[in-house]
Amino acid sequence: MFSVLQQVIYKYKHYSFIKHVIIIVLIIFTYFGYRIYVWANTQSTDNAYIDADISNISAEVSGVLTKLFVTNNTRVNKGELIGEIDDxxxxxxxxxxxxxxxxxxxxxxxxxxxxxxxxxxxxxxxxxxxxxxxxxxxxxxxxxxxxxxxxxxxxxxxxxxxxxxxxxxxxxxxxxxxxxxxxxxxxxxxxxxxxxxxxxxxxxxxxxxxxxxxxxxNTKIIAMVPGIFSNSNLAVGNYIVMGKALFSIVQDNTMYIKANFKETQIKNFKSGMKVKIVFDAFPTKVIYGKIRNIAPATGAKFSLIPPDNATGNFTKIVQRVSVLIDFVSPNANLVPGMSARVSIRTDQST
CATH class of the missing domain: 1.10.287.1490 (Helix Hairpins)
Known part of the structure; x- marks a missing residue:
């Protein structure tokens, strides 16, 4: 009687072990299967950087700069007086x-x-x-x-x-x-x-x-847009030449990502798709955005001298297409020019 009971307990433990093994194997397969699915439906590129609307301001009259009220990398409001030319x-x-x-x-x-x-x-x-x-x-x-x-x-x-x-x-x-x-x-x-x-x-x-x-x-130099005053070499006493760029203003709330994807990656891209963004400056922080639009032509077609494949030897090169991405919640520490890696799930609904 005792030996029969031992056999039943052993058999039960054996089946319980197999059950746990099967569950663990299923979990592992599910996990890696999901990861493979995500990988297969995700397009990524590190050819991406922050861009923004930057206004290059020039003078409409010539003359000697007599007053300067703003220094580089300071915020200015629309209509704020930047400087004055001798009037x-x-x-x-x-x-x-x-x-x-x-x-x-x-x-x-x-x-x-x-x-x-x-x-x-x-x-x-x-x-x-x-x-x-x-x-x-x-x-x-x-x-x-x-x-x-x-x-x-x-x-x-x-x-x-x-x-x-x-x-x-x-x-x-x-x-x-x-x-x-x-x-x-x-x-x-x-x-x-x-x-x-x-x-x-x-x-x-x-x-x-x-x-x-x-x-x-126009002898009064005015900020035409709000933003960060930068890229200025102005100093009192400088002679200002009409039409020559004096400084730049990085406009507020205009930053976006310009990501250059390979032409083979954009097949399923649509405006409004969610985008995962990781910046080189903040590698542990994830920021999200969404696709604004996709360029109507490759970057090569907008170059100064577009390639002409009808002449000379032909070497096929995968072309890049620009995708503009808006931030869902931009980070205050981001500045135009920063590099990023962006990833887009192509199986998502917009």
């Missing part, structure tokens, strides 16, 4: 333009007064011409009548001469009135042209004033 020349130019504009306005007022007088003069001359023509018409008729009577011997030669003299006098006055009218019209036209020229000059001076005023305003 004395621009102020002097603005004052000269103001004086020229006032003189031009005064000249236009004088011309307009002359035009008003000229119009009154024209009305008077036109009225005089009208009256002179009436007199001329009457005298012409009278002179024609006297000529007819003289031919018929009904009037004396003296009467004819008097009538003729009167006719010549009125005729001269009539022609003079016509000439005066033409001169008045011509003078009025000249005044109108002079006014138009003065108005064009005023318009030109006003535009020059706007440009000079803008130049004066």
């Amino acid at each position: 004395r020349d621009y102020k002097a130019r603005l004052a000269a333009l103001d004086a020229a504009i006032q003189a031009c306005i005064k000249n236009i007022e004088i011309i307009e007064q002359k035009i008003s007088i000229g119009k009154m003069r024209l009305e008077q001359v036109a009225e005089k011409l009208k009256l002179t023509k009436i007199s001329f018409d009457i005298i012409s008729i009278d002179f024609t009548r006297v000529q007819a009577l003289s031919n018929a011997k009904f009037v004396s030669s003296k009467t004819l001469d008097d009538s003729k003299n009167e006719y010549q006098k009125v005729k001269t006055e009539y022609k003079q009135a016509q000439l005066d009218l033409d001169i008045s019209k011509h003078n009025l036209q000249l005044l109108e042209l002079e006014k138009s020229a003065a108005q064009e000059k005023l318009k030109e001076l006003t535009e020059n004033k706007k440009i000079t005023l803008r130049s004066l305003q």
Whole structure:
């Protein structure tokens, strides 16, 4: 009886051991199977780095830098004053333009007064011409009548001469009135042209004033975007050249990852996919992001001299495609240019 009991206990222990072994083997297979599945559905690259929107600021006017309020690697707000360029020349130019504009306005007022007088003069001359023509018409008729009577011997030669003299006098006055009218019209036209020229000059001076005023305003160097002021060699006394880059501003909240994957890796990539990021600077810390978009062409096609495989010997090279990745929760210690390793699970749903 005792020996039978020993056999049962031994058999039970033997089956229990096998059961535990099977469970352990299943766990190991499950673990490594999952790891293999994850590995097969994960694409990674260490050709990745942080990028950001960086504004390179240049001056819109030239001159000597007289004031500088910001130093490298400090935060600036949008509209914050960075420095000032010597504005004395621009102020002097603005004052000269103001004086020229006032003189031009005064000249236009004088011309307009002359035009008003000229119009009154024209009305008077036109009225005089009208009256002179009436007199001329009457005298012409009278002179024609006297000529007819003289031919018929009904009037004396003296009467004819008097009538003729009167006719010549009125005729001269009539022609003079016509000439005066033409001169008045011509003078009025000249005044109108002079006014138009003065108005064009005023318009030109006003535009020059706007440009000079803008130049004066641009002597103040302003931060156009918020961010970190950097890459500056500015110092008081430097001569600033218009259009030359003075400094850079790394814009706030614009950092992203630019990962260059092989063309064979991006088949199943989609916008919105979750991305695992590990930076060389923080190898034990994992940061997450998501795919923003995928470049429409390989990096080689955007190069200065794209490759032409139709000429010469051909060596096939796996191309790289840029994938932009946004941070889900960016780290304050990250800066543009840092290298990273990114991994993307291609079996995930977006």
